[in-house]
Amino acid sequence: MRGNPYIPYPALLKRSYFESDDFSLKTFEFELLDGNRIDYIPGQFCEISVFGKGEAPFGIASSPTEGHILKFTVNKAGLVTTALHEAEEGSILGIRGPLGNGYPVEKFRGKNVLIVGGGFAFTTLRSLLVYLLNSRSDYEEITVIYGARTPGLLLYREELFEWEKRDDLKVILTVDREFPGWEKQVGFVPQVLERTAPSSKDCYAVVCGPPIMIKFTLPVLEKLGFKPEMVYTSLEKRMKCGIGKCGRCNIGPKYICKDGPVFSLAQLAELPEDY
Amino acid sequence: MKKIEKEKLLKHLEGKGDLVRLDEARQDPLSATKSSHLPREELLLLFRLNGDKGVEIRVPEGKGGKILFGVPPCEARAVDLLDLTFLKDRIDPYYERKRRENVLFVLACNKPRSTCFCTSFGYGPFSGKYGDVFMVDIGDNLLVDPVTEKGSKALEGLELEEATPSDLEKMESLKRSAEGAITTVNIEGISEKLKKMFLDEIWADLAFKCVNCGACTYVCPTCYCFDIQDVERTNWGYRERVWDSCMFPIYSLETSGHNPRPTGVERMRNRIMHKFSYYPELYGEYGCVGCGRCIRACPVNFDIREALETLKEVEVAA
Amino acid sequence: MFEKLRETARELLSKGEVECVLGFAEGTLPMFYTPYLARKPEEAEKLVYGPFAAPNIATYLRKLKGKKAAVIVRGCESRTINLLISEKQLNRDDVKIIGVPCVGALDRKRILKDYGGEIREARIEGEKVIVKGDNGEKAYVLEEYISPSCRSCLYPEAIDPDIKIEGPSRDGEKADFSDIERIEKMSPAEKWEFFEKELSKCIRCYACREICPMCYCDSCFVDSNRPVWVEPGFDYSDILSFHLIKMYHMAGRCVDCGACERACPLGIRLSFLTRKLTKDMKEAYNFVSGLSPEEKPALGVFSPDDREDFIL
Ligand SMILES: Cc1cc2nc3c(=O)[nH]c(=O)nc-3n(C[C@H](O)[C@H](O)[C@H](O)COP(=O)(O)OP(=O)(O)OC[C@H]3O[C@@H](n4cnc5c(N)ncnc54)[C@H](O)[C@@H]3O)c2cc1C
Ligand code: SF4
Ligand code: SF4
Ligand code: SF4
Ligand code: SF4
Ligand code: SF4
Ligand code: FES
Numbered sequence: 001m002r003g004n005p006y007i008p009y010p011a012l013l014k015r016s017y018f019e020s021d022d023f024s025l026k027t028f029e030f031e032l033l034d035g036n037r038i039d040y041i042p043g044q045f046c047e048i049s050v051f052g053k054g055e056a057p058f059g060i061a062s063s064p065t066e067g068h069i070l071k072f073t074v075n076k077a078g079l080v081t082t083a084l085h086e087a088e089e090g091s092i093l094g095i096r097g098p099l100g101n102g103y104p105v106e107k108f109r110g111k112n113v114l115i116v117g118g119g120f121a122f123t124t125l126r127s128l129l130v131y132l133l134n135s136r137s138d139y140e141e142i143t144v145i146y147g148a149r150t151p152g153l154l155l156y157r158e159e160l161f162e163w164e165k166r167d168d169l170k171v172i173l174t175v176d177r178e179f180p181g182w183e184k185q186v187g188f189v190p191q192v193l194e195r196t197a198p199s200s201k202d203c204y205a206v207v208c209g210p211p212i213m214i215k216f217t218l219p220v221l222e223k224l225g226f227k228p229e230m231v232y233t234s235l236e237k238r239m240k241c242g243i244g245k246c247g248r249c250n251i252g253p254k255y256i257c258k259d260g261p262v263f264s265l266a267q268l269a270e271l272p273e274d275y
Numbered sequence: 276m277k278k279i280e281k282e283k284l285l286k287h288l289e290g291k292g293d294l295v296r297l298d299e300a301r302q303d304p305l306s307a308t309k310s311s312h313l314p315r316e317e318l319l320l321l322f323r324l325n326g327d328k329g330v331e332i333r334v335p336e337g338k339g340g341k342i343l344f345g346v347p348p349c350e351a352r353a354v355d356l357l358d359l360t361f362l363k364d365r366i367d368p369y370y371e372r373k374r375r376e377n378v379l380f381v382l383a384c385n386k387p388r389s390t391c392f393c394t395s396f397g398y399g400p401f402s403g404k405y406g407d408v409f410m411v412d413i414g415d416n417l418l419v420d421p422v423t424e425k426g427s428k429a430l431e432g433l434e435l436e437e438a439t440p441s442d443l444e445k446m447e448s449l450k451r452s453a454e455g456a457i458t459t460v461n462i463e464g465i466s467e468k469l470k471k472m473f474l475d476e477i478w479a480d481l482a483f484k485c486v487n488c489g490a491c492t493y494v495c496p497t498c499y500c501f502d503i504q505d506v507e508r509t510n511w512g513y514r515e516r517v518w519d520s521c522m523f524p525i526y527s528l529e530t531s532g533h534n535p536r537p538t539g540v541e542r543m544r545n546r547i548m549h550k551f552s553y554y555p556e557l558y559g560e561y562g563c564v565g566c567g568r569c570i571r572a573c574p575v576n577f578d579i580r581e582a583l584e585t586l587k588e589v590e591v592a593a
Numbered sequence: 594m595f596e597k598l599r600e601t602a603r604e605l606l607s608k609g610e611v612e613c614v615l616g617f618a619e620g621t622l623p624m625f626y627t628p629y630l631a632r633k634p635e636e637a638e639k640l641v642y643g644p645f646a647a648p649n650i651a652t653y654l655r656k657l658k659g660k661k662a663a664v665i666v667r668g669c670e671s672r673t674i675n676l677l678i679s680e681k682q683l684n685r686d687d688v689k690i691i692g693v694p695c696v697g698a699l700d701r702k703r704i705l706k707d708y709g710g711e712i713r714e715a716r717i718e719g720e721k722v723i724v725k726g727d728n729g730e731k732a733y734v735l736e737e738y739i740s741p742s743c744r745s746c747l748y749p750e751a752i753d754p755d756i757k758i759e760g761p762s763r764d765g766e767k768a769d770f771s772d773i774e775r776i777e778k779m780s781p782a783e784k785w786e787f788f789e790k791e792l793s794k795c796i797r798c799y800a801c802r803e804i805c806p807m808c809y810c811d812s813c814f815v816d817s818n819r820p821v822w823v824e825p826g827f828d829y830s831d832i833l834s835f836h837l838i839k840m841y842h843m844a845g846r847c848v849d850c851g852a853c854e855r856a857c858p859l860g861i862r863l864s865f866l867t868r869k870l871t872k873d874m875k876e877a878y879n880f881v882s883g884l885s886p887e888e889k890p891a892l893g894v895f896s897p898d899d900r901e902d903f904i905l
């Protein structure tokens with residue numbers, strides 16, 4: 001990151017395309033201009049600037065192992081995200097980052113990893129999965145459980161279907177309700193997790209999704225014997241500076257932007273419920 | 276300590292930077308000391324979109340330092356607290372420049388106000404360790420004592436007299452009477468206690484009369500929260516930061532509509548916790564200096580001293 | 594002097610007729626009563642009323658939704674309640690209205706300024722405010738230090754209270770708008786200068802908005818970023834937009850209690866705006882806001898008799 005942490009790198013929007021069939025989610029691929037590069041790990045995020053509209057934080061969906069293209073998937077919600085959705089390929093935007101701590105990938109070496117995702121929160125989980133698969137032999141079993149409301153809302157579908165075919169990886173996809181043509185799992189993520197019952201032995205779990213999914217997933221993990229120090233999740237709160245200065249993203253004395261967004265359940269147990 | 280006539284010192288400071296007089300304007304609602312380091316509005320960058328040539332970004336240049344003359348000890352201490360946020364981890368360059376360039380002439384408080392409770396925090400109206408130069412107004416003269424290198428430099432070239440024993444006596448007597456006029460709030464153990472009080476019901480009672488405006492936090496010399504926003508213009512647009520406050524609902528409102536601090540109760544809790552629990556936990560210092568500005572600015576007479584007393588009374592399970 | 598009020602409140606609480614009594618209590622600063630909620634009969638002992646009460650107590654009714662409450666009100670506060678009922682923010686049956694006499698609210702900041710040093714104690718004695726502090730004891734004639742809004746108050750006494758506490762009140766017949774007339778006579782340039790001098794001090798802390806019982810919107814136009822009505826920062830044009838749009842929203846809804854002006858930490862004279870609004874509403878539509886809970890908002894209805902000379 002730069003000497004002045006508030007100054008974004010100019011970034012060229014190389015490609016953008018709809019990720020979901022309801023046009024609410026779009027994936028953006030950026031290349032930093034002027035030869036700038038950033039070093040990041042899965043789970044970190046960036047502030048994307050649409051000059052004149054503002055900045056908003058987004059988890060990095062690409063993996064550092066994929067080269068220098070930065071990828072984000074964005075839900076159209078308010079001012080910045082709408083402007084981003086409207087940005088044309090070839091426009092110049094700004095990127096500030098990487099911000100936050102990221103997943104503790106070093107700890108995962110030699111262990112089993114369970115990835116549980118829901119809805120469009122799969123972005124940094126994609127980054128993590130691609131990262132792990134890049135040096136597959138460094139890790140033991142990898143299991144992915146990912147669900148969305150409908151098949152069309154699953155992110156990165158093509159890739160998911162490819163990953164499903166691999167035998168060094170277990171990918172379980174689910175949608176909330178029966179859907180014409182859908183032959184995989186049906187049910188909410190916590191239920192599917194309970195049914196699948198992956199072993200918690202030597203296993204790290206990473207859980208990202210809407211708050212309601214997280215709320216029901218955590219007890220299942222606990223039942224399966226996952227230790228709070230070995231379960232990680234990524235938190236979200238309104239953000240501005242992304243570097244622990246503007247104050248707003250605190251949970252107790254911790255700042256999500258600086259000390260997070262990734263926290264283990266053991267860490268969260270020490271913090272007040274302020275998110 | 277040395278002494279000098281006030282007029283001579285002021286003359287010496289002329290032309291050495293923007294002179295901000297706080298020696299007579301201590302009744303101003305806003306803390307000029309805070310505003311001189313963290314202005315209520317500050318440009319972060321300017322940008323211009325140039326079609327396919329991309330974007331031009333400019334970082335505004337600083338305007339040069341200020342000489343803050345007559346800063347009360349509490350506000351100088353508050354700047355030390357701001358340092359903990361802005362000069363740690365990633366240095367905030369906008370703040371750092373002003374901090375480096377500004378010179379703080381601290382003036383001991385001969386006449387504390389009824390709302391002052393600085394002595395609750397282990398220092399007081401005559402504490403000489405804050406800012407760059409410490410001064411005491413003993414009537415005919417100012418006693419001066421450089422605190423930092425920057426302070427010594429600011430005094431260079433001045434003919435300073437040695438303070439006489441009777442001058443020092445005068446100072447001691449002013450000090451005694453000032454300290455005696457302040458009511459101390461005993462806050463011992465409050466930070467440990469607050470840690471266990473996040474879910475306590477007392478917050479609802481405490482927050483009842485608060486209407487959630489920004490007055491207390493805007494006038495507070497230690498509050499630093501800011502918002503960042505873009506302003507679009509046909510030519511050069513800009514991104515700026517402006518003061519913000521954890522007392523506003525929109526401060527924590529997420530686009531989804533979820534607000535982790537939906538009512539004034541959670542917001543008041545955050546304000547008090549930040550100063551009396553989170554700050555001590557992070558830095559070993561309280562985030563309040565006891566200046567009493569918030570008490571005077573509040574439209575409904577929310578008195579933080581009273582709040583602290585109430586919190587102290589609450590019984591919490593161990 | 595508060596015995597009658599306290600007795601009434603104590604009775605309402607001990608008989609269980611209400612869960613709480615909303616009013617004021619002594620504050621921690623001189624000349625400052627603070628909003629107070631008495632919930633137990635013995636807490637009624639703390640209740641006070643009078644010129645030291647700065648906020649409009651009706652603001653707190655939104656925090657008491659769903660509770661059976663009694664509220665102690667002056668004229669402007671009772672008119673606020675009528676407005677809140679007409680805007681469906683409040684059920685008349687949920688509140689018991691206790692009317693108290695009103696001689697006006699004190700312009701505290703002016704006494705602070707005129708006294709100069711730190712004031713440490715104050716009390717009211719007859720028609721005077723006696724203050725004690727670093728500059729010794731001084732007496733100020735209350736009427737000379739009454740908030741501007743109160744000076745032009747047309748209805749100082751509570752309208753249709755359930756219970757009325759008797760006492761001396763101001764005279765609504767003597768409402769005085771002369772300082773507003775003085776501004777009306779200024780040239781546009783003078784007006785502009787006058788308002789710029791006042792309003793440019795604004796720090797956008799929104800104390801004036803938050804204290805206002807009629808500013809209850811969940812999302813205020815100043816906070817909207819789609820579209821941006823008011824830019825961030827402190828350009829005078831943005832500050833002016835904030836205050837003017839706020840005033841548009843208040844036409845016919847502002848009771849001119851002066852609470853916003855007394856709330857402003859910078860001492861900005863907001864009553865020049867609210868009182869002009871009050872004066873215009875009265876002159877153009879013969880309308881005074883909040884006289885009855887059935888009343889429709891003045892700018893929400895059209896009558897063929899409405900004045901037209903301002904429509905170009
Ligand atoms: C660490 C992190 C990672 C995220 N990753 C993604 C992602 O991969 N994809 C995605 O679609 N969304 C992501 N979000 C949420 C996304 O940041 C918000 O949806 C976005 O800020 C909304 O901005 P807006 O300008 O469109 O909305 P507006 O309502 O116009 O918001 C105004 C401003 O408020 C702030 N803000 C509002 N809501 C949030 C929020 N939930 N989180 C943080 N800041 C907020 C932003 O600064 C925003 O610009 C992430 C949030 C965080 C904190
Ligand atoms: S909280 Fe109040 S007393 Fe404490 S430093 Fe801030 S303004 Fe001063
Ligand atoms: S008290 Fe609130 S406004 Fe002040 S610094 Fe802390 S979080 Fe920010
Ligand atoms: S709190 Fe009052 S007495 Fe203490 S340093 Fe500040 S101004 Fe001086
Ligand atoms: S100034 Fe008073 S009313 Fe406003 S937020 Fe602070 S405590 Fe609440
Ligand atoms: S209370 Fe005063 S300073 Fe605050 S927003 Fe209103 S007019 Fe501006
Ligand atoms: S986003 Fe500013 S402190 Fe976290």
